[in-house]
Amino acid sequence: xTQAADTSMTQAKAPRAxxxxxxxxxxxxxxxxxxxxxxxxxxxEMAAAAGVAVGTLYRHFPTKTDLVxxxxxxxxxxxxxxxxxxxxxxxxxxxxxLDELTAFLGRVVEQSATDRAVKAAAQTLGAALGNRAxxxxxxxxxxxxxxxxxxxxxxxxxxxxxxxxxxxxxAPADLPPAARTRWLALVTPGLTAQSRPAxx
Amino acid sequence: xTQAADTSMTQAKAPRAxxxxxxxxxxxxxxxxxxxxxxxxxxxEMAAAAGVAVGTLYRHFPTKTDLVxxxxxxxxxxxxxxxxxxxxxxxxxxxxxLDELTAFLGRVVEQSATDRAVKAAAQTLGAALGNRAxxxxxxxxxxxxxxxxxxxxxxxxxxxxxxxxxxxxxAPADLPPAARTRWLALVTPGLTAQSRPAxx
DNA sequence: ATCTATCATGAACCATAGTTCACCTTGATG
DNA sequence: CATCAAGGTGAACTATGGTTCATGATAGAT
Numbered sequence: 001x002t003q004a005a006d007t008s009m010t011q012a013k014a015p016r017a018x019x020x021x022x023x024x025x026x027x028x029x030x031x032x033x034x035x036x037x038x039x040x041x042x043x044x045e046m047a048a049a050a051g052v053a054v055g056t057l058y059r060h061f062p063t064k065t066d067l068v069x070x071x072x073x074x075x076x077x078x079x080x081x082x083x084x085x086x087x088x089x090x091x092x093x094x095x096x097x098l099d100e101l102t103a104f105l106g107r108v109v110e111q112s113a114t115d116r117a118v119k120a121a122a123q124t125l126g127a128a129l130g131n132r133a134x135x136x137x138x139x140x141x142x143x144x145x146x147x148x149x150x151x152x153x154x155x156x157x158x159x160x161x162x163x164x165x166x167x168x169x170x171a172p173a174d175l176p177p178a179a180r181t182r183w184l185a186l187v188t189p190g191l192t193a194q195s196r197p198a199x200x
Numbered sequence: 201x202t203q204a205a206d207t208s209m210t211q212a213k214a215p216r217a218x219x220x221x222x223x224x225x226x227x228x229x230x231x232x233x234x235x236x237x238x239x240x241x242x243x244x245e246m247a248a249a250a251g252v253a254v255g256t257l258y259r260h261f262p263t264k265t266d267l268v269x270x271x272x273x274x275x276x277x278x279x280x281x282x283x284x285x286x287x288x289x290x291x292x293x294x295x296x297x298l299d300e301l302t303a304f305l306g307r308v309v310e311q312s313a314t315d316r317a318v319k320a321a322a323q324t325l326g327a328a329l330g331n332r333a334x335x336x337x338x339x340x341x342x343x344x345x346x347x348x349x350x351x352x353x354x355x356x357x358x359x360x361x362x363x364x365x366x367x368x369x370x371a372p373a374d375l376p377p378a379a380r381t382r383w384l385a386l387v388t389p390g391l392t393a394q395s396r397p398a399x400x
Numbered sequence: 401a402t403c404t405a406t407c408a409t410g411a412a413c414c415a416t417a418g419t420t421c422a423c424c425t426t427g428a429t430g
Numbered sequence: 431c432a433t434c435a436a437g438g439t440g441a442a443c444t445a446t447g448g449t450t451c452a453t454g455a456t457a458g459a460t
Contacts, residue, residue, distance in 0.1 A: 016406060016457055042447055053409045055450085064448065166383055170370040183366055190386035194394065216427055216436060242417060253439045255420085264418065 023060050026050045031071045039068055073134065075111075080134040082107060083141035090148050097148035098155055102188055104145070105164070109171045109180050156193045163191070223260050226250045231271045239268055273334065279308060280334040283341035290348050297348035298355055302388055304345070305364070309371045309380050356393045363391070 029050035033041045043064055047054045061067040086100040142161050149155030167190075172183050229250035233241045243264055247254045261267040286300040342361050349355035367390075372383050 013406085018457070019407060022408085040447095043449085044447080054448090055410065056408055058449070059407065163382065163386055166372065166375070166379055167386065169375075170372050170383065172366065172370050175366070175369075179366055182363065183370065186363055186367065186390035187387060189389040189392075192389075213436085218427070219437060222438085240417095243419085244417080254418090255439055256437080258419070259437065 019060075022050075022052055022056060026052065026057060026060060026067075027070060027074065030067055031074065034068065034071055043067075076134040076138065079108060079111075080137040080141065083138045083145070087141040087144045087148075090145060096154065097145050097152055098192065101142070101145045101149060101155070101164075101191070102184070104142075105167070105188075106181075106184055108168065109184060110177075112168075112171055112173045150193075153193055155191055159191055219260075222250075222252055222256060226252065226257060226260060226267075227270060227274065230267055231274065234268065234271055243267075275311075276334040276338065279311075280337040280341070282307060283338045283345070287341040287344045287348075290345060296354065297345050297352055298392065301342070301345045301349060301355070301364075301391070302384070304342075305367070305388075306381075306384055308368065309384055310377075312368075312371055312373045350393075353393055355391055359391055 026046070030046045033046045033049050037045070043054050043057055046067070047057050050057075057067060061070060083104060086095075086104045089095045090097045090100050139161050142164050146155055146159055146161065146164070150157055150159070167187055172180055175183075226246070230246045233246045233249050237245070243254050243257055246267070247257050250257075257267060261270065283304060286295075286304045289295045290297045290300050339361050342364050346355055346359055346361065346364070350357055350359070367387055372380055375383075
């Protein structure tokens with residue numbers, strides 16, 4: 001009753017030092033494993049990679065789904081940061097919105113190639129992500145980029161954030177770099193503003 | 201030694217009538233199951249749907265992979281037919297190449313939505329498809345469409361069959377119809393011939 | 401230094417899903 | 431219609447992989 005350290009009544013005691021350390025190790029290792037072998041890697045694999053026993057994984061994450069979700073969450077956070085940075089650059093007049101958006105898309109495609117699995121995992125998990133905050137951050141930033149591009153007259157006026165999501169979700173993750181570059185080249189024209197070819 | 205019915209020495213006797221019937225039932229049912237639930241449906245499920253026992257599946261297909269491959273093969277054959285029909289139409293002057301190609305893409309996207317799983321399965325299976333013939337047929341037909349469209353001046357001159365494959369392989373299968381339509385609208389501009397927007 | 405709640409360990413457990421096989425059924429042949 | 435090999439059946443086997451839990455170790459407080 002004389003404990004003074006907790007922020008609220010429902011707060012647990014402070015976690016032990018090595019627990020924190022392990023949690024981090026697990027998250028990193030799991031991320032790496034998932035990146036390379038896909039979200040179907042066994043818990044044993046990930047545990048081994050992290051240098052701990054399976055039981056430890058379960059101490060930190062009640063279920064495999066939760067672990068993967070945590071990894072995805074980290075990934076999402078990075079993406080959100082990236083998007084916000086791009087938007088900030090545009091706001092500072094350091095880059096044209098369309099270019100930034102394209103570059104951003106490129107980076108994501110790049111990454112989701114590396115993190116092929118994170119993508120698959122994200123789809124598998126679907127709604128069960130828990131922290132929708134980062135998703136919203138990313139969405140808002142992209143919306144900002146789109147709007148700026150439309151003001152510039154570079155981006156089609158009917159393009160929305162959902163379109164970007166749509167494209168995202170179909171980005172080729174497991175194809176060689178050349179293919180991904182080509183894909184981006186094929187897809188971007190759909191975003192840019194220009195007159196349609198003469199009808200019939 | 202007095203058997204006369206076989207075409208070659210390594211030919212097996214003729215299959216029994218009900219065997220043929222069952223094979224067809226299995227293929228149909230498996231197709232339907234996979235279409236609805238994805239390639240992860242259990243063998244039991246598919247067997248039940250076909251109205252036979254698991255063992256029967258294994259009599260016809262040595263392994264689950266083979267069964268799924270057979271389903272995929274059927275799907276591929278349909279796609280090939282479709283592509284060739286489209287090409288024929290263009291050759292007869294009944295349709296413009298770009299339009300036919302777009303419509304074809306639309307149909308495939310439409311189907312691979314229905315057959316969401318077939319797609320997933322195809323990727324999972326990768327090379328182990330066995331009958332590459334249909335793949336070639338489809339490829340040739342699409343190549344024909346592309347070329348015709350380029351002659352018309354409707355399709356970008358640098359577009360190749362591989363680009364179509366690339367787009368295909370990223371088609372959104374599990375999204376609602378509206379999203380798929382939108383996707384097609386976003387993607388097609390990348391194929392059409394028109395001047396790029398002014399640089400900087 | 402001692403003590404204990406937190407944490408880590410990993411062999412064992414269990415559920416799922418592909419696969420097998422000993423035993424029946426049945427279509428075709430004479 | 432008698433025969434029998436091809437075909438069908440489904441309970442049982444097996445491999446895989448997520449999950450648990452009794453036991454041992456350790457950080458941190460006294």
